Amino acid sequence: MVQIGIRLCSTDAKPPQWTLIELQGKLDSREGSPLLGQPIGDLYTDRITGALTLIVGHHILMGKEVKLKRPMILVKRCADAEKSTDLLDTEYTVKAVIYRKFIFEGRPRPIISNVPKKL
Numbered sequence: 015m016v017q018i019g020i021r022l023c024s025t026d027a028k029p030p031q032w033t034l035i036e037l038q039g040k041l042d043s044r045e046g047s048p049l050l051g052q053p054i055g056d057l058y059t060d061r062i063t064g065a066l067t068l069i070v071g072h073h074i075l076m077g078k079e080v081k082l083k084r085p086m087i088l089v090k091r092c093a094d095a096e097k098s099t100d101l102l103d104t105e106y107t108v109k110a111v112i113y114r115k116f117i118f119e120g121r122p123r124p125i126i127s128n129v130p131k132k133l
Contacts, residue, residue, distance in 0.1 A: 029087075029108045029109060029110050029111050030109075030110050030111075031110065031111055031112070031113060032088065032110040032111070032112050033112065033113075033114050033115060033116060034082075034086070034112050034114070034115035034116070035068075035115065035116045035118070036115055036116065036117045036118065037075070037118050038118065038119060038120070038121065039121075041054065041070075054070055055068055055069050055070035055071070056068070056069045057116075064078070064079060065077075065078065066078060066079060066116055066118070068116075068118055069125070070122065072124060072125050073122035073123065073124055073125065074122065074123050074124075074125050075118040075120065075122050075123075076118070076120055077116050077117050077118035077119070077120075078116070078117055079114055079115075079116055079117075080114065080115055080116075080117055081113065081114050082112065082113055082114060082115060085111055085112060085113050086111075086112040087108050087109075087110070087111055087112070088108070088109045088110040088111075088112065089106040089107065089108055089109060090106065090107050090109050091104065091105070091106055091107075092105040092106060092107055
């Protein structure tokens with residue numbers, strides 16, 4: 015087991031809380047362009063049951079919200095520590111804390127809007 019000593023950069027503000035989204039399979043764009051910063055769909059929550067619905071293109075996914083047993087953090091290396099080679103001198107800034115995740119376990123179902131009456 016490797017142990018790395020980390021000293022956090024001092025910040026007065028609390029980091030924001032993020033939510034992790036877990037999908038089955040792979041998410042690709044039609045054009046092959048990167049998805050970074052692009053909206054992937056619409057997320058809806060049923061306030062009574064807490065069920066989640068994610069609509070991506072012409073597909074619908076059903077999911078649920080789960081609280082993580084152990085929170086995760088999103089960190090970024092501080093600018094001063096990027097040149098350091100000593101692991102004990104490495105400093106990080108906590109960008110976000112993740113306490114929960116949305117799980118979409120099932121396969122996506124197609125959304126069919128107009129079904130012809132005669133086949």
